[in-house]
Amino acid sequence: MKIGVPTEVKNHENRVAATPAGVHELVRRGHSVSVQKGAGLGSHIPDEEYLAAGAELDESADRVWAESELILKVKEPVAEEYHRLREGQVLFTYLHLAASRPCTDALLSAGITAIAYETVQAGGTLPLLAPMSEVAGRLAPQVGAYNLMRVNGGRGVLPGGVPGVPPAKIVVIGGGVSGFNAAQVAVGMGADVTILDVNIDRLRYIDAIYQGRMKTMVSTSYTIEQAVLDADLVIGAVLIPGAKAPTLVSNELVARMKPGAVLVDIAIDQGGCFEDSHPTTHDQPTFPVHGAVFYCVGNMPGSVPNTSTYALTNATLPYVLKLADQGWQNALLGDPALRTGLNTHAGTVTNGPVAVAHKLPFTPVDVVLAA
Numbered sequence: 001m002k003i004g005v006p007t008e009v010k011n012h013e014n015r016v017a018a019t020p021a022g023v024h025e026l027v028r029r030g031h032s033v034s035v036q037k038g039a040g041l042g043s044h045i046p047d048e049e050y051l052a053a054g055a056e057l058d059e060s061a062d063r064v065w066a067e068s069e070l071i072l073k074v075k076e077p078v079a080e081e082y083h084r085l086r087e088g089q090v091l092f093t094y095l096h097l098a099a100s101r102p103c104t105d106a107l108l109s110a111g112i113t114a115i116a117y118e119t120v121q122a123g124g125t126l127p128l129l130a131p132m133s134e135v136a137g138r139l140a141p142q143v144g145a146y147n148l149m150r151v152n153g154g155r156g157v158l159p160g161g162v163p164g165v166p167p168a169k170i171v172v173i174g175g176g177v178s179g180f181n182a183a184q185v186a187v188g189m190g191a192d193v194t195i196l197d198v199n200i201d202r203l204r205y206i207d208a209i210y211q212g213r214m215k216t217m218v219s220t221s222y223t224i225e226q227a228v229l230d231a232d233l234v235i236g237a238v239l240i241p242g243a244k245a246p247t248l249v250s251n252e253l254v255a256r257m258k259p260g261a262v263l264v265d266i267a268i269d270q271g272g273c274f275e276d277s278h279p280t281t282h283d284q285p286t287f288p289v290h291g292a293v294f295y296c297v298g299n300m301p302g303s304v305p306n307t308s309t310y311a312l313t314n315a316t317l318p319y320v321l322k323l324a325d326q327g328w329q330n331a332l333l334g335d336p337a338l339r340t341g342l343n344t345h346a347g348t349v350t351n352g353p354v355a356v357a358h359k360l361p362f363t364p365v366d367v368v369l370a371a
Ligand SMILES: NC(=O)C1=CN([C@@H]2O[C@H](COP(=O)(O)OP(=O)(O)OC[C@H]3O[C@@H](n4cnc5c(N)ncnc54)[C@H](O)[C@@H]3O)[C@@H](O)[C@H]2O)C=CC1
Pocket: 118, 126, 129, 130, 132, 133, 134, 136, 173, 174, 175, 176, 177, 178, 179, 196, 197, 198, 199, 202, 219, 237, 238, 239, 240, 245, 246, 248, 265, 266, 267, 268, 269, 270, 297, 298, 299, 300, 301
């Protein structure tokens, strides 16, 4: 199969969708891989390493897209890439379509077969979202601490406090992969950490591991209000797979928070879980709301691309190999996890929550595969 790896074009997106190890494995199995020149440089992977692994290098993004049957990307196509999408091509990448009608429309009108990393589900887990949720979760207290500094608009609170002065209160809403990783780093910084989730079994697990060092609360609008009003830093880390994130912190609640508090909305790629959240970029990551600082970057792992590229491709490669070796139909027929990843095909939406989010007709994957 002809496989293409274009350079990412989203703001400060320095990850790349395949490493030389992945290229080597694909080529060893008889596939050809076209990597856009410089695609790995943001992650400090030189072109020469791709060449040595058996890739062909191409200057032109247009050619990489036009000549490939399977396109491997990290982030959803942005507007300047829409004209390159085409029917008969398979796109494997993060999509987060429930939060983007323009991208959904672009995929549908091109008729492309799009498989989203974030909706691939295996045994109740999200194996292709998890590595980047680990990264974003671990980054969240770091960017939160940076923005809590007075010079950056925050309250001027040190997460760990010092002897005689209490630590910052960090509240994490959502105790899944990103939330738990955020809470772990926040505990490591010495902060006073509370984690809220609707899943009591998840809270049991967290409590058993942290033995009270992380406080747990069942998430309701009442407990969220209590925790948020007391917080210096709030981290939003909820997910309902495929769907738009629920709004859990209102504008009115933010108005009553401590001045200079910081809110990091990791869930922004699914639309965000704070009412005032809107996507920001690494160039201009924050904005003020009632004296609080909002950080809503949709590609947080892009800021640590070396770690993130290897973590992401460790997880994606087994699925890439199935798509390349078997073709997308057989790969999906043989792997229920990949089946849940299909979001669009031949102009139809094949993911239920995405169809609901945009009020579009829904075609079940089984119907697509039976055709
Ligand atoms: N901004 C960025 O750069 C990145 C964003 N993400 C996003 O972070 C979000 C979270 O992802 P994961 O941690 O992997 O999801 P996950 O599925 O591991 O965890 C989500 C948790 O939210 C909980 N939850 C759902 N509704 C809730 C509510 N009302 N109150 C409290 N908890 C609730 C669930 O029970 C679950 O434990 C996703 O939107 C994901 O796409 C992930 C990586 C990078």
